[in-house]
Amino acid sequence: MGLRYKVVETSTVTDEAIEAIINEWTAKGWHYDGIQFAIRDASKRPAMAFVLFTCPNSDPEPPKE
Known part of the structure; x- marks a missing residue:
């Protein structure tokens, strides 16, 4: 069971x-x-x-993109 990662980049800080x-x-x-x-x-x-996000790789339905 690993993690999935999502990175969201913004120049409006x-x-x-x-x-x-x-x-x-x-x-x-x-x-x-x-x-x-x-x-x-x-x-x-x-x-x-x-901005960094994670979710378990074993989720039956991965989070929406």
Whole structure:
């Protein structure tokens, strides 16, 4: 029994955008696993975010894409 992974990339790094991504994909059956930010050298604000989700590989019906 392994895990399936889903990575959602966004260049709109605001609380509203990240919240919308998390709500959308958890409603589809994915489990929120974490977030990674990509930061430019010239700015303290993240340029991109990668939101990570998982689901058990043994699910009879995989989450919707």
